[in-house]
Amino acid sequence: MKRLRLDQRHVPLAATLVVCVLLYVLTGLQYPSFFSPLVLADLFSDNARLDIAALGSTFVILSGGIDLSVASVMALATMFMATAVERFHLHPAIAIVLTLFVGCGVGYLNGALIHFFDLPPFLVTLATLFLARGCCFLISMSPVAAESPFFQSFGEAGLHLGTITLHLGTIVFAGVAIVCIYAAHLTRFGRTVYAMGGNEQAARLMGLAVGKTKVLVYVFGGLAAALAGIMAMANIPSGDPLNYLGQELDVIAAVVIGGTVLTGGVGYLAGTVLGVLILGIMQDFITFGNRDAAWTQITTGLLLFVFVAMQTVLGRWKPGQRQKLWTRRTSTQSIGITS
């Protein structure tokens, strides 16, 4: 009974893990310095921003939706915060809270339009993508630097463990990841997200709070995007209206490579973390070797192909006769039952 068996649901996650470990080992063999814990710590802190946004997006995609506004909301968060601190001299802590509210607001707008007016998520979030980006330019056409001592300490903060430093970004990311994984697997909210992604109609009939959950999922997506923007301020304390152009696609790519099925219902938050790592390692591999940046995009594209193909094959694969406990269907079998 306790045989190790790979459930269909776990195959994409397992594939992601294999790819991630392979990539890490290969890169390390090529550039031995890559194995140093310092580089590993940097790998996490460099990608914390993308990771946090992608975790939020994973919930959206698991629920059967999509959020294209992520990158714009991240940019808006940096702009909003930099301006609040620089021009309105707000205390950075207050600015952070307000920025998180802005993120939730955009997310609520997404969720409310999608739920109450039954609009397609792709179009609604495409609209907020433009709206949020437009607001960035409304705030300022040029980058706004936030020169507060707060941001300096923000960037230097972290946990020092011997030679390596766990940056604040990494710590926040780890916290977000734990909260997300807990919410996804151990709360009714999380299970409802999975259920509605699997079959929204059935989820409704089972009496699950589909509407409320849907709005919440987008609010969380917006919140995560805003938090990602704030964490980015730790590296470069400035807001730029042109920041993160097109990065919503990186986020979606990371989620898909992480094994979450784009149609929803199947996937793991941990997979998304691995997906972001895969993209990060690829990036490092290319910068370490001074290779053409074109290869990042090409490898990402190829990986996406492989994963989407794998998901499609798995989706069609119905483990057939083995599971039928008592049936064997033949074409001539009588369907009616006699009395």
Place this chain on the structure above:
Amino acid sequence: MRSESIKSPLLQLQKVRKIFPGVLALDDVDFSARRGEIHAIMGENGAGKSTLIKVLTGAYPRDGGRMMLDGAEIAPRSPQEAQRLGISTVYQEVNLIPSLSVAENIFLGRQPTRWGRIDWRQIRRRAQAALERLDLSIDVGRQLSSYSIAIQQMVAIARAIDISARLLILDEPTSSLDANEVQRLFAVMRKLRDEGMAIIFVSHFLDQIYAITDRITVLRNGRLIGEYPTSQLSRQDLIARMMGRELADLDVQLQQEESGQRDSHQSISMRDIIGRGIIPSPGTRGEGHGGGFLSTPNQSSAPSPALPRSTGGGSEMPSPILRARSLGRSGSIQPFDLEIGAGEVIGLAGLLGSGRSEMARLLFGIDVADSGDIEIGGRKRVFRQPRQAIALGLAFCPEDRKTSGIIPELSIRENIVLALQARGGLFKSLSRARQDEIASGYIKALGIATPSAEQSIGNLSGGNQQKAILARWLAADPRLLILDEPTRGIDVGAKAEIQKLVLSLCRQGTAIVFISSELEEVVRVSDRVLVLRDRALVGQLRGAAISEQAIMQTIAQERPAEVAR
């Protein structure tokens, strides 16, 4: 032994009424379900069966009457509320989440928690127990979609009875199950019944109704026809009540008619009308590439060839244009043999869900057969998609014109030339002048009431939409035309016109497969009637032998092999 009389009613409906705009869907219907009883609700299309179920489950509010559960009046406003009251429903399509585990599906939305955390261990344990109550022992940790539909259905039942265990409604649960799976489900149903649960069972399969139910409620046209103990209602009586034909009445009617003459007076006079050329012929055969529409409608009044239809039934069989040999598809229809001759009208008769449409879908390649073959023009063909059937001169006018017939946004002209254009391929276009000619020709010929051919088809009445779809297939000049319920939901006048059209078509050599729930209509137009029951061809009637009574008798017959059991 379970006795019939002493069971107290758990659920009682008194004079329940449901009105939809223009339709009285339930007309003061009484119904009761008793504890420890399996109760069938039977009825044909439009009987009010599904409306009644939806009122019971709270999906529809009722417009009048009382509904009492255990003596207390209830008015559920949603399936969830009904479920809280103790009324659970399991549908034909399993309404669970295929991508989640079996255990989770049983407890979704009501997961036990410990300090706010979902207690997965408890979920697994209790799910296992709930399934064991149904004598089902499977790995509850596995994904639901990895199990067969039958098991998924059991899981749905386990969920339903774990939530509340008073009244269980099974709405067509057996449609996609095979015989063994059905037996398995029945075993579960009997077990639950013996535990005192009230079960409402809806099925199209007569054999299953007689195998499992204790009581039958028959509805027709939104009215209660009666409630009978299953053991005291013969199949014939049941069918007669569902179809609204009293056999006794029929006998009288038959005596009044000439013996051996199956055509009613109506249909004879109808043929006279066609003979006089009032209905123009919709097309002549082999008039170049497509668009067999005649621009001179009075040509049809020219001396017509001998009627291919045989009134007496003794005429010679024309050479078959289509021959099917043990054609079948498991889960859809059992293998059948069929030969269709040119100019022949074949009626398919049977109760709802008996396999009429399934047969048509196989012939037309919508479903792919998994046994047998089709021969057209002396060659064996395998249809994998309708395009292949269309290319060989078959045409199919589907049952639900709203969803699979008309394209409401397009004009009448565009809807009519659709099939013709499709036959020409993607890159051959039909000139606008030709399109206009075809469309206006058919509008005139079939009497489609519209100001112009450019009117969007969605604005037409049901009967006129149906005629436009007929025109679509007539324009393609088919050798064999399959009409699935061509007269459903259209007014009497349009009905008669479509029947006339069928007869005039077959006079020109087009073979027709005519599917209808109205026996009278089938009897009137068919040269031959195939009778179906429980997804199998159970009999054939020809010529003089065709009558409503004979059809009903054939449906009611028990299959010899099964009687022997």
